[in-house]
Amino acid sequence: MDTIPYTFEEREDTGLYNAKFGIWLFLASEVMLFGALFSAYILMRVGAVYWPVGSETLNVPLGAINTVVLITSSVTMLLSWAALKQNNFGKFRLMLGLTILCALAFMCIKSVEYSAKFSHGIFPKENTYYAIYFTLTGLHALHIVGGIIVLVYLWGPGAKMWKTNPIQFTNRLEVVGLYWHFVDLVWIFLFPVLYLL
Amino acid sequence: MAHDINKEIKRFYLVFVALMALTFLTLKASDLNIGVAAAVVVALIIATAKASLVASFFMHLIAEKKIIYVILIFTGIFFVGMLLLTVAAKYDLPEGTVYFKQEFRNSNHGTGNHLEETEANHDKIVEDHHGS
Numbered sequence: 639m640d641t642i643p644y645t646f647e648e649r650e651d652t653g654l655y656n657a658k659f660g661i662w663l664f665l666a667s668e669v670m671l672f673g674a675l676f677s678a679y680i681l682m683r684v685g686a687v688y689w690p691v692g693s694e695t696l697n698v699p700l701g702a703i704n705t706v707v708l709i710t711s712s713v714t715m716l717l718s719w720a721a722l723k724q725n726n727f728g729k730f731r732l733m734l735g736l737t738i739l740c741a742l743a744f745m746c747i748k749s750v751e752y753s754a755k756f757s758h759g760i761f762p763k764e765n766t767y768y769a770i771y772f773t774l775t776g777l778h779a780l781h782i783v784g785g786i787i788v789l790v791y792l793w794g795p796g797a798k799m800w801k802t803n804p805i806q807f808t809n810r811l812e813v814v815g816l817y818w819h820f821v822d823l824v825w826i827f828l829f830p831v832l833y834l835l
Numbered sequence: 836m837a838h839d840i841n842k843e844i845k846r847f848y849l850v851f852v853a854l855m856a857l858t859f860l861t862l863k864a865s866d867l868n869i870g871v872a873a874a875v876v877v878a879l880i881i882a883t884a885k886a887s888l889v890a891s892f893f894m895h896l897i898a899e900k901k902i903i904y905v906i907l908i909f910t911g912i913f914f915v916g917m918l919l920l921t922v923a924a925k926y927d928l929p930e931g932t933v934y935f936k937q938e939f940r941n942s943n944h945g946t947g948n949h950l951e952e953t954e955a956n957h958d959k960i961v962e963d964h965h966g967s
Contacts, residue, residue, distance in 0.1 A: 653900040662903050666910040673914045677921040684925065693865065705858050712893055713851045720847075723840045819893040826885045830878040834865040 646805040661813045665820050672824055675774050679831070682766045690767050692833045697751055701833040704747050705825065711740030712822045715815045722808045727800060734793045734811075737818070741786045748779055771832055778828060781821045788814050850892045857885045 643649075644656040652659050683689050692698075718733035755761075755768075762772040792811060799807040861881040865874065891897040896907075 652902045654902065659902065662906055666906050669910050669914055670917070673917055677918050680918070681921040681924060698862070698865075702858065702862055706855065709851065709854045709858070712889065713847055716847050716893060717844065720840050720844050816894055819889055822893075823886050823889045826889065827882050830861055830865070830882050834861065834878055835871070835875055 646803075646809050655809055657809060657813045658816075661816050665816065668820060672774075672777070675770070675777065676827070676831075679770045679774065682770060686766065690765075692831075692835055695767070696771070696833050697754070698833050700747050700751055701829050704744050705829050707740050707744050707747070708822045708825050711737045711744070712819050714740065715818050719808065719811045719815050722800070722804070722811060730811075731793065731797070734789060738786060738789050738793060741782055741789065744782055745779065745786075748775065748782075774828055774832065778821070778824055781824070785814070785818055785821060789818075846892060850888050853888055854885055857881055857888075 642656065646655050648655055649659075714733045714736040718730045718737060721727075721729035721733055760768060762769045792814060796810070797807070799810070861878060864877045864881065867874075869877070896903070
């Protein structure tokens with residue numbers, strides 16, 4: 639009784655199930671969204687008379703820890719998907735749970751960094767450097783929050799689908815995984831660009 | 836099938852180790868005093884290497900269906916186009932625009948978290964000597 643076809647079987651023309659095709663189109667639009675902000679960063683930095691050194695204004699150790707946390711969460715995300723492929727529901731729950739914990743840890747560390755700035759009276763209006771810093775990391779953090787909501791759903795109520803339609807559920811996990819790796823990938827560029835250069 | 840997935844999991848761990856090593860490397864590289872231009876190049880090369888690892892193995896792009904590559908090629912073209920537009924903007928300034936060449940550029944080190952002297956820097960990137 640599927641209303642939307644190709645939930646798990648491959649469509650002939652694309653060779654993909656629809657959700658996977660859809661997430662890649664979405665990720666393409668995400669590249670343009672972050673790309674626009676990166677190009678704004680370049681334009682402002684190149685045109686600026688003075689540009690602060692990231693390592694002197696931001697907390698590099700915290701940023702580095704967050705990089706490690708996000709990469710780790712990407713791996714646990716993959717392992718939870720692989721656990722479903724191996725029919726191991728318990729391991730899936732464990733690994734997805736770890737992914738959610740890593741995501742929450744990332745948000746905690748990020749909020750420590752933000753509140754350190756706010757307590758010094760530094761807000762986006764401080765200068766163009768902080769404006770683009772808060773915009774880029776804020777948008778990225780929003781993506782983490784969105785990811786957490788979906789991951790929690792799939793860990794909790796959404797996991798019921800494992801009993802009724804395991805193939806589609808495994809695909810859902812793969813698709814949210816693709817999104818999650820993309821968010822990780824954005825941070826891989828954000829960290830050196832904002833913190834180290 | 837089961838064997839396949841085990842092989843893939845091993846590969847995930849290998850990529851994880853490589854990503855950690857590259858993260859360490861980018862931190863070490865930023866400590867070197869090689870000048871801004873060289874530091875940007877080094878940092879971007881390492882970040883691109885990490886991103887390729889994530890995209891190739893975590894996102895399975897190493898072996899995907901053709902349609903996804905087509906989508907990504909178009910995305911790449913538009914992405915580069917957008918970056919080039921901002922570069923082009925720098926060469927299309929209003930007539931008479933003069934860039935400041937201030938000697939205090941990069942001389943404001945060691946003030947910790949807070950930036951002072953921002954007023955002069957704020958958004959007075961260009962000054963128009965034309966007219967008025």
